[in-house]
Amino acid sequence: MMKEHCNILVIDDEQVIIDSISKIASLEELTVDSSLPGKVAFEKISAKDYDLIICDIMLLEMDGFQILNELVKRNVDTPVIMTTGYSTIENAVKSLYLGAIDFIPKPFTIDEMISLIHRAMRYSKLLEAKKKNVESVLLVPCPSKYYRLGYSCWMNKELDGSVFIGASDFFVKTVEPIKLVELLNTGEILTQASPCAKFRTDDELAHPLYSVLSGNIIERNEKVIEQPELLEKDPYFDGWLYRIIPTEFDYEMKILIPCSSDRS
Amino acid sequence: MFRKIGTKLILVVSVTAVIIIGVFSYFNIERQTEVLRAEVQRHANQLSESVKNATRFAMLKNDRDYIQQIIDRIGKDPAINDVKIMNKEGEIIYSSRPGNMGKMLDKQAESCYACHAANRPLEKLSMKNRTRIFTANPDSAQVLGIINPIYNEPSCSESDCHAHEPSAKVLGVLDVTFSLKDIEKQIQSNEIQGAVLAVVAIVAIGFIIGFFVKRYVDQPVKELVNATEQVAAGNINYKITNLGKDELGKLGRSFNDMTKKLDETSQQLYQSTKMASLGQLAAGVAHEINNPLTGVLTYSSFLLKRTKDNPQMQEDLNVIVRETMRSREIVKGLLDFARQSVPKKSLCNINEILDRAIAVVANQVKLNRITIERINDPELPEITADANQIQQVFLNLFVNGIDAIGQDGKIQVRTSHTSLSPRGITQIKNAVCGKTHSLIDPQHKIGGMSSIKMKIKSNGNEGFVYLDPIYGNHRHYFGINLDKGSSNNLSCPTCDMSLIDKTAKCPECGGPVYKIPVPNQGFIEGCASFKDIWQRWGYVDAAGEKKFVEIDITDNGCGIPTENLSKIFEPFFSTKGQRGTGLGLSVIWGIIDNHNGVISVQSEVGNLPAGKAGGTTFSIRLPQGNTKAFV
Numbered sequence: 008m009m010k011e012h013c014n015i016l017v018i019d020d021e022q023v024i025i026d027s028i029s030k031i032a033s034l035e036e037l038t039v040d041s042s043l044p045g046k047v048a049f050e051k052i053s054a055k056d057y058d059l060i061i062c063d064i065m066l067l068e069m070d071g072f073q074i075l076n077e078l079v080k081r082n083v084d085t086p087v088i089m090t091t092g093y094s095t096i097e098n099a100v101k102s103l104y105l106g107a108i109d110f111i112p113k114p115f116t117i118d119e120m121i122s123l124i125h126r127a128m129r130y131s132k133l134l135e136a137k138k139k140n141v142e143s144v145l146l147v148p149c150p151s152k153y154y155r156l157g158y159s160c161w162m163n164k165e166l167d168g169s170v171f172i173g174a175s176d177f178f179v180k181t182v183e184p185i186k187l188v189e190l191l192n193t194g195e196i197l198t199q200a201s202p203c204a205k206f207r208t209d210d211e212l213a214h215p216l217y218s219v220l221s222g223n224i225i226e227r228n229e230k231v232i233e234q235p236e237l238l239e240k241d242p243y244f245d246g247w248l249y250r251i252i253p254t255e256f257d258y259e260m261k262i263l264i265p266c267s268s269d270r271s
Numbered sequence: 272m273f274r275k276i277g278t279k280l281i282l283v284v285s286v287t288a289v290i291i292i293g294v295f296s297y298f299n300i301e302r303q304t305e306v307l308r309a310e311v312q313r314h315a316n317q318l319s320e321s322v323k324n325a326t327r328f329a330m331l332k333n334d335r336d337y338i339q340q341i342i343d344r345i346g347k348d349p350a351i352n353d354v355k356i357m358n359k360e361g362e363i364i365y366s367s368r369p370g371n372m373g374k375m376l377d378k379q380a381e382s383c384y385a386c387h388a389a390n391r392p393l394e395k396l397s398m399k400n401r402t403r404i405f406t407a408n409p410d411s412a413q414v415l416g417i418i419n420p421i422y423n424e425p426s427c428s429e430s431d432c433h434a435h436e437p438s439a440k441v442l443g444v445l446d447v448t449f450s451l452k453d454i455e456k457q458i459q460s461n462e463i464q465g466a467v468l469a470v471v472a473i474v475a476i477g478f479i480i481g482f483f484v485k486r487y488v489d490q491p492v493k494e495l496v497n498a499t500e501q502v503a504a505g506n507i508n509y510k511i512t513n514l515g516k517d518e519l520g521k522l523g524r525s526f527n528d529m530t531k532k533l534d535e536t537s538q539q540l541y542q543s544t545k546m547a548s549l550g551q552l553a554a555g556v557a558h559e560i561n562n563p564l565t566g567v568l569t570y571s572s573f574l575l576k577r578t579k580d581n582p583q584m585q586e587d588l589n590v591i592v593r594e595t596m597r598s599r600e601i602v603k604g605l606l607d608f609a610r611q612s613v614p615k616k617s618l619c620n621i622n623e624i625l626d627r628a629i630a631v632v633a634n635q636v637k638l639n640r641i642t643i644e645r646i647n648d649p650e651l652p653e654i655t656a657d658a659n660q661i662q663q664v665f666l667n668l669f670v671n672g673i674d675a676i677g678q679d680g681k682i683q684v685r686t687s688h689t690s691l692s693p694r695g696i697t698q699i700k701n702a703v704c705g706k707t708h709s710l711i712d713p714q715h716k717i718g719g720m721s722s723i724k725m726k727i728k729s730n731g732n733e734g735f736v737y738l739d740p741i742y743g744n745h746r747h748y749f750g751i752n753l754d755k756g757s758s759n760n761l762s763c764p765t766c767d768m769s770l771i772d773k774t775a776k777c778p779e780c781g782g783p784v785y786k787i788p789v790p791n792q793g794f795i796e797g798c799a800s801f802k803d804i805w806q807r808w809g810y811v812d813a814a815g816e817k818k819f820v821e822i823d824i825t826d827n828g829c830g831i832p833t834e835n836l837s838k839i840f841e842p843f844f845s846t847k848g849q850r851g852t853g854l855g856l857s858v859i860w861g862i863i864d865n866h867n868g869v870i871s872v873q874s875e876v877g878n879l880p881a882g883k884a885g886g887t888t889f890s891i892r893l894p895q896g897n898t899k900a901f902v
Contacts, residue, residue: 023562023563023565024562024566026566026569027565027566027568027569027570030569030573031569034573034576065558092557092558092559092561093554093557093558093606094561094603094606112561113561113562113564113565114561114562114564114567114568114569114595114599115565115569116572116596117568117569117573117576120569194617194618195616195617195618196616196617196655
């Protein structure tokens with residue numbers, strides 16, 4: 008039996024957030040369902056087929072992270088985006104570590120939310136296609152010695168201790184075609200799970216990439232700025248974004264996922 | 272009353288004085304009496320000899336009247352009780368008291384017994400045996416009698432007047448008795464004098480000891496007790512004054528140091544608790560405000576998209592969107608302030624940031640006729656910092672300076688760079704034993720940082736010592752009662768492997784030395800007896816001094832009263848009344864702290880009517896490198 012389909016499920020205990028997301032989704036002609044946290048949410052998830060779940064972190068009844076854990080436990084592969092009014096680095100890191108595909112701080116602008124929904128919808132479709140082994144979707148595998156934060160940003164440590172950072176093929180495919188790449192300057196400092204680059208697309212949306220590690224930028228790939236298509240062609244080598252000296256390497260490595268685990 | 276240490280001391284010393292002086296006086300008086308009596312005895316003997324010699328010739332001549340005359344004459348001396356001569360039959364033949372003449376003495380009488388024991392004829396006797404002290408009548412004074420035997424001599428037996436038999440050895444006895452009235456008086460007065468002296472001495476010693484005990488023990492102890500009570504009652508700033516140089520003085524000084532440290536620690540604790548609660552408050556506010564802000568932002572943006580043909584409405588809606596975005600930044604700033612977010616640091620030039628900050632306040636400065644004087648360090652190195660946050664710090668300080676000056680004044684901005692010893696600012700982040708067990712204990716923090724835990728054995732006690740993780744600082748925590756200076760054994764809490772370097776000696780005290788490996792960074796060494804504060808970390812020392820950039824901002828405004836100086840960095844402390852939020856300087860403090868820097872303030876209050884200018888200097892020190900090894 009085919010489940011009833013709906014695009015987005017919002018789990019929040021604030022009606023204004025649910026209404027806001029509904030409004031934004033209506034601009035993109037997407038359907039939105041909402042639920043209070045707790046059992047009701049899981050019942051809805053099992054009853055309906057959602058493309059995306061947007062979940063608040065600071066909920067009264069049940070912590071957003073608990074919901075995320077529960078979803079992983081129940082083998083729900085619907086992409087989850089975490090949101091909170093208490094936006095700290097720690098919350099962002101924890102969200103991505105626990106399996107959320109993205110993190111958006113409140114209050115968000117319409118454009119921020121739309122770009123996020125766009126990515127998530129693409130993600131959802133890519134996942135579907137991958138499952139069905141659709142040949143038209145060709146994902147470039149992440150090299151096995153690389154590590155990644157969530158699904159979006161990868162890192163590869165060189166012998167001299169410096170680290171290359173870039174965007175994963177999966178992430179690029181959720182935003183392509185990329186019109187413009189905005190990078191930080193050499194000498195600036197990256198913080199893990201904070202935006203480190205912006206990819207602008209033809210539909211006037213800006214997609215932030217969350218940095219995989221914290222560190223000082225010692226070099227940035229000017230070629231990618233000149234030819235954004237490098238990102239799509241060779242995301243793991245020629246399409247690198249930064250070379251950094253990591254500052255908290257050992258600590259931050261703990262929450263990264265080895266790309267070798269993708270091949271199992 | 273006897274609970275006081277001073278009273279106890281006085282009592283013990285007084286009792287000792289009473290015993291010593293009493294015994295001494297007793298023996299002294301005894302001795303004096305003895306000497307006096309011996310002297311009297313000797314004197315009596317001499318007199319007796321004199322009488323014998325004086326009457327000798329008359330006796331040879333048998334001139335009885337003459338003898339009687341001499342004896343009468345001598346007997347007139349008031350000190351002499353009686354002078355009498357008895358013949359060998361015991362009859363008194365001469366006496367200075369006529370009534371005694373012709374009396375017979377009983378040789379068996381007790382007083383005569385010494386010489387005439389068992390009818391033995393009187394022979395030579397020692398002076399002691401010849402004298403006797405007795406009381407003639409119960410109500411009269413004591414009397415000392417001395418007998419002097421008159422021996423037979425050839426001149427006596429051969430004299431032609433009257434011949435004693437040559438066989439007779441003793442012809443008679445001269446008995447002189449002295450009244451001891453004067454002597455007794457003197458002895459008595461000696462006794463009284465001695466006793467009075469003893470009492471005076473005891474009382475004097477009591478008073479002297481009492482005075483000094485009161486001065487050197489009682490008062491300081493009282494002051495110490497008072498101080499501890501004051502501190503216990505919460506007056507942590509109480510200081511002990513009038514400190515001597517003795518042990519109690521030292522105790523007082525340590526007490527003052529202790530309360531000072533306690534005060535500093537409690538201040539810091541107070542500040543951090545306040546910051547922590549403010550952080551919680553900010554988190555709560557951020558969470559609660561961001562939800563409605565989301566609604567406002569979404570709906571106004573939504574309307575903006577739907578009213579593209581109505582420019583007037585677009586304009587108004589743009590204001591709503593813009594102001595909501597501003598609110599978003601304010602709430603974000605509040606979260607930043609509550610140190611929930613990390614500054615976005617990059618390499619920046621402090622002189623340039625100062626230029627930008629001064630440009631912002633340029634108009635206000637001109638209006639208030641204030642000049643800004645710049646003393647730039649041309650070789651100021653670039654530092655890693657969040658330029659926006661640092662600019663906010665400078666802006667806030669300039670605005671404060673302008674407020675303090677009012678009209679007409681000067682703000683001086685000076686930049687410089689400096690190097691400081693790594694001691695006191697470098698954190699020991701990693702330490703292991705010989706078997707690479709980590710000694711870092713995140714459970715026990717010193718100054719907010721994980722300490723270095725070691726097992727310690729000292730004088731049979733066993734426990735743990737937690738070393739201060741800041742190299743060169745000594746806020747160690749000892750889990751056991753440690754006898755500083757004793758030989759301690761330090762070892763790894765996991766495998767008990769010794770951390771003592773047996774080949775080294777502390778260069779300060781010669782005691783044992785601990786040597787803890789720091790992976791890839793050499794060794795930390797230090798005095799293991801904790802008697803002194805010697806510590807060495809060759810690796811860090813070799814790296815040389817740490818570099819800092821310093822910024823001093825000085826105004827010649829009204830100044831900050833001393834009592835406010837310690838409070839100005841506290842949240843919600845404001846002297847500006849309605850105009851201030853009391854957050855400015857605490858935000859500055861938070862930002863500088865986030866950059867691992869230090870901000871300090873010096874101020875002098877100006878005496879406005881007299882026209883004497885005061886002034887305030889804020890000094891900021893920021894580390895040149897981006898490392899968390901700074902405090």
